[in-house]
Amino acid sequence: MKRGDLVILVSVLLLAGLLYLPLLLSGSGRKAEILVEGKVTESIDLLAVTGEYTISVPGSEILVRPGEIGYLCSDCPNEDCVRFGMLSRPGSTASCIPNHTMIRILAGKDTDGPDAVTY
């Protein structure tokens, strides 16, 4: 193999690598979002959380811990939103329907979570 061939080979591989980089990077982290009335009000990388804290949304308190997030308490009947428990899996959601709030963990890559959940 000549030097010229090697340059071409390396540049093709580099080009491929560069084009794939954004796809590879998009899958890192475990991003959670809090939505009020369908609009995202908070966005948290759960893997970067070190301590434990709460976030207030209309009608409920949301607990954030390293790697997980969930409703802590709520003023809604039955506290159905609290029954969802702590979410950690990409693609999972919890919602407080009376207060129109929702927590979801984004599926980083397509392979991370199902397209839908039936319950």
Place this chain on the structure above:
Amino acid sequence: MDYRKRRILKILLFIAAIAAVLAAVLWNLPERQAESSGFAMDTLISVKLYGGKDPEASLTPVISLFSDTEQTISRYDADSDISKLNRGETLAPEEWFMTLLEKNLEIREETEGLFDPACGPLVDLWNIGSGSERVPEASEIADALEQISGSSILISGDTVSFGPGTIADLGASGKGAVLDRIRGYLEGTDLRGAVVSAGGSVLLYGSRKGKRPFTVAVRDPDGGVSDYLGILKLSGCFVSTSGDYERYFTAGGKRYHHILSAKDGCPADTGLRSVTVVCEDGALSDILSTAVFLSGKERGLRLLEAHQAEGVLVSDDGTVTVTQGLSSRFDLTADGYTLKIYEGIHETR
């Protein structure tokens, strides 16, 4: 090999390498998509649209179908068609609403009244999910059942009216009905695929680039919201689930869920924990999941067969019964369950 031939071969290899890289990148480029979630019909809704020239433009029409359907069938809206009918008015409703009523009546007949769209008095009596639910007295249940058995839904041509005392509640089929309407809208667009959820009822439309079929997780009746019983791999269909874990309250140490039998007026106790139905009609998948739950496993499986529908039935002994058509499309992922394939009526004889 002479120099010229080697040179041509090298150039060809180089072109092939570039083409392979470009093809791989194009294949992996995310297609256009639009997403929205919010609240409608007393539940969480989620809309994901894939492909087409401008998927964003289709979000509003899809979401407006939710509000339009809610305004027609909500009992909490005094101006809705269902409220007017419950008050004794005669209406000439839209075609989709008539079809929905007809499907409800069909299953009422097939289940001999176990499933009944005129179950309003019972739903009001238990009031499950309101925060002020209670276990009713036996006499109250008897009164509600009498009211239900005396109810009538009269369809004549393109008009409909309810008999005296009839209180219909389409809560068990409304989500499926809106998904049917959304599929009708999507068919007129250039979208490649869509996943639309209303609560636990799901529409899978078309496909998405590089990923076929869609995956739908079935919730584990014993677990939390992130715990899945298994995964269904499906495309071009509707999926709906009824489970005893979704809405319930506890009184005197006993759990009362929201799937009420119009035969004895109580939460159904048929040995089933959850029923997932897959079929090609949204309202029917919704109605059947409730009707199968109310009917129990044996009768429920026959009901599914009669409608060419498929299902995943979870029994309280830990058996997961999957109909033949789903046997290669369902992966049981949760521990502690036993998988059984139901191959047809002859198997149970």
